[in-house]
Amino acid sequence: MFTSSNIGRYGTLLAVAFAAASANAQSLKTNADQLVSKITVLPRYNQWTLIEPELRPALKKAVRMTPAQREHLVRSGTPAERGIGIFVADQQGDIAALLSYADLLVDRESTLPFAQPTAHVGQHAQRDQTVGEYLTAAYVEWFGVDVDSSPARFKRLLADVSDPDRLVRPWIVRLRRAAGDAKQTAQLKKDINALPEEVRWAVLTLGYKNSLYTVAEARRLLASLSRPTRQAIVGGTNLLPDEPLFRMNDGALWRLTLAECRKLLNAPQP
Numbered sequence: 001m002f003t004s005s006n007i008g009r010y011g012t013l014l015a016v017a018f019a020a021a022s023a024n025a026q027s028l029k030t031n032a033d034q035l036v037s038k039i040t041v042l043p044r045y046n047q048w049t050l051i052e053p054e055l056r057p058a059l060k061k062a063v064r065m066t067p068a069q070r071e072h073l074v075r076s077g078t079p080a081e082r083g084i085g086i087f088v089a090d091q092q093g094d095i096a097a098l099l100s101y102a103d104l105l106v107d108r109e110s111t112l113p114f115a116q117p118t119a120h121v122g123q124h125a126q127r128d129q130t131v132g133e134y135l136t137a138a139y140v141e142w143f144g145v146d147v148d149s150s151p152a153r154f155k156r157l158l159a160d161v162s163d164p165d166r167l168v169r170p171w172i173v174r175l176r177r178a179a180g181d182a183k184q185t186a187q188l189k190k191d192i193n194a195l196p197e198e199v200r201w202a203v204l205t206l207g208y209k210n211s212l213y214t215v216a217e218a219r220r221l222l223a224s225l226s227r228p229t230r231q232a233i234v235g236g237t238n239l240l241p242d243e244p245l246f247r248m249n250d251g252a253l254w255r256l257t258l259a260e261c262r263k264l265l266n267a268p269q270p
Helices: 005-036 054-063 068-075 079-091 095-100 102-106 131-143 152-157 167-177 183-191 196-209 217-223 227-235 244-264
Strands: 114-117 125-129
Touching: 054 068, 068 079, 068 095, 079 095, 079 131, 095 131, 095 183, 102 131, 102 152, 102 217, 131 167, 152 183, 167 196, 183 196, 183 217, 196 217, 196 227, 217 244, 227 244
Parallel strands: none
Antiparallel strands: 114 125
């Protein structure tokens, strides 16, 4: 039962909670401001070598921010900070977060420029971009599809993704970024071997095509697929009808991947 005394107590508790939340939000903003204050340019497609060495430490520091700090930038920050938040999610490999930012595809505000190469060796330039364009570039990198800052294209290609871990290209991106780190690569390959077979065969095949697996390694791992899965591959059954990467260009990459997998399995071509 509410009385004047406990109503007052609950009001006090609510006020304390609100003050704590406000203080936490202010703390997030202050810390984020400190993290990003020195960032003036962003890399696209993980092209860190296009960023001047003296500018990289600030980017590396930003990558270590917490999800809460990152989300504060994306949802409450300036256009420049929204771009930094997208960069952080990209570098942290948070696919679910990137997909949740789809509403920013229509953001036409200018964010920080991105670095791009010039015709001269060792020289780089900067090019202006909007928040939506930067997010589009992140989608190209992680999913292999160009939504062109279009919510309609996003809806057609990516909106129905229910489990990002069942997408093919993100595993290729993770392996490529882990190149040179034996421990991280070994863990990623262990995770890939635990994927459902209908996803695993495609990741292994494209991983081989991207020189992330040796031919012997790919053949050994593909040989462990169940007989029904191998028969489906040989027979041309589309095991990944909803994979965005394979729906582009009338399924051209799907057919090439299927043919390459048959070769690795030493199976006859149809």
